[in-house]
Amino acid sequence: MxxxxxxxxxxxxxxxxxxxxxxxxxxxxxxxxxxxxxxxxxxxxxxxxxxxxxxxxxxxxxxxxxxxxxxxxxxxxxxxxxxxxxxxxxxxxxxxxxxxxxxxxxxxxxxxxxxxYDGIGFVEGMRNNQIDPAGKRTLLLGAGGAATAVAAALLDASVAQLTVANRTRAKAEELAALLRARRPGAAVQAAASLEGDWDLVVNGTSLGLKPDDPLPLDPALLRPGTIVAEVIMQPVETALLIAARQRGCRVHRGEHMVTSQIRLLADFLLSATPAQ
Ligand SMILES: NC(=O)c1ccc[n+]([C@@H]2O[C@H](COP(=O)([O-])OP(=O)(O)OC[C@H]3O[C@@H](n4cnc5c(N)ncnc54)[C@H](OP(=O)(O)O)[C@@H]3O)[C@@H](O)[C@H]2O)c1
Missing domain, CATH: 3.40.50.10860 (Leucine Dehydrogenase, chain A, domain 1)
Structure with missing residues (x-):
């Protein structure tokens, strides 16, 4: 041999x-x-x-x-x-x-x-795909770890206003209060309703990972032209993104959040660049 x-x-x-x-x-x-x-x-x-x-x-x-x-x-x-x-x-x-x-x-x-860097990576991923969150009326679904980081970074990126909707309403209210404490005067609130004239809708929940998950939002609430973004990476295109595209929305995949973070993580770990 x-x-x-x-x-x-x-x-x-x-x-x-x-x-x-x-x-x-x-x-x-x-x-x-x-x-x-x-x-x-x-x-x-x-x-x-x-x-x-x-x-x-x-x-x-x-x-x-x-x-x-x-x-x-x-x-x-x-x-x-x-x-x-x-x-x-x-x-x-x-x-x-x-x-x-x-x-x-x-x-x-x-x-x-x-x-x-989860939230910063999410915003960087949008910018790398020619989407600027600045000035956008934004609905964020979820109030867990990923949604919290995304919310803070979206406010840092100057969204016009941020509405947080979550299954457990108290967590959405806690997150909104935390974000207002971090950025006094920021237009951020817990959702009274998912209806609204949104420029940007972000799924920050874990719904979409499993094939039998319900959609995190009724696609009938989406108007054509709204940008619908995901944090879910797998599947690459979630049922929400497929439904949103059928409604004439622009979709933005969850994988951009991680691929856009790689350089930022490497810089932080391997040089002494301070975090933003
Ligand atoms: N792309 C990336 O780079 C990246 C980075 C980080 C995370 N992620 C993804 O983000 C997702 C969320 O992670 P996480 O760390 O934020 O998890 P988490 O802290 O456990 O939060 C989960 C969120 O999903 C909601 N949720 C879960 N099951 C639900 C259901 N059946 N109906 C309605 N809402 C439901 C929860 O609502 P309640 O508060 O009511 O429980 C909560 O808002 C994961 O799928 C993860 O893979 C992606």
Whole structure:
């Protein structure tokens, strides 16, 4: 039998900087393939690997990771985005305001600095597709982790007004109050109704992930020309986007939110660029 061909081709060597994505479970994570492709394309000697860590073990895992000297940092996803904020030494920007983060940089002396790019990535994804949220009357569906980050970034991007609708109405009201405290005078409120003359409708709920999920909003409420955007990445085109397109709306996929974040996450982790 021929010996295996062991010519070193892969970029991983003794100088490689490690980034760990913490998730539970990990099988749904798509960020490593995008991130590692970006590392290869930019000739950066760093690799992102998935770590499946249960919530009860998160603090122990992070304590160990602090000691890893070639660790550039962490990317953090469901269900750890809130818990990780409490394990950081410092939070920057939106992460500090909302106490939630999706990326953590390790400094040379083992300090952990957290930031939140989900919302910024969502807005960047819109801009990369020639959609400017500024001045848009916006309906945001959902008040969970993703919706909260998107809401803060949409207000930072100067939407004309933001209405938050959520199954659990109290959470929409809490989010609206948090956003008003963060940006006094901002035109943001919990929805009294989903009806309205919306320029932009964003699905920030988890509805659409499963094939039998109901639509997060009746498409009859959409007027032609409204932009309908998703945070759901899989399926690539959700039932809401298909229905919205049939109504004559412009649609914007959830995958743009993650692909537009890759460069921002890499900059935050691998250089000392502060979060916005
Ligand atoms: N594209 C990206 O880069 C990206 C980044 C982050 C997250 N995401 C996606 O965003 C989605 C939400 O994540 P998350 O972290 O925000 O989750 P989360 O914190 O658990 O929030 C889930 C939201 O969906 C609503 N919801 C769930 N089931 C519902 C139902 N049956 N009917 C009506 N509303 C329902 C919840 O309403 P209640 O408050 O009433 O429970 C809540 O507003 C996930 O699918 C995730 O994959 C995408």
């Amino acid at each position: 021929q010996p295996p061909d062991l010519q070193p081709r892969a970029a991983i060597n003794g100088h490689t900087r490690i980034i760990v994505i913490l998730a539970y479970p990990t099988h749904h994570v798509r960020t490593p393939s995008f991130f590692n492709a970006y590392m290869a394309e930019t000739g950066t000697n760093a690799v992102l690997v998935p770590w499946q860590v249960a919530p009860a073990q998160l603090a122990d895992a992070v304590r160990g990771l602090r000691e890893v000297e070639n660790l550039a940092g962490l990317i953090v996803t469901v269900p750890h985005k809130q818990a990780i904020a409490g394990l950081c030494d410092e939070l920057e920007g939106i992460a500090a305001d909302l106490h939630v983060c999706n990326v953590v940089r390790r400094t040379a002396d083992g300090r952990l600095i957290g930031a939140m």
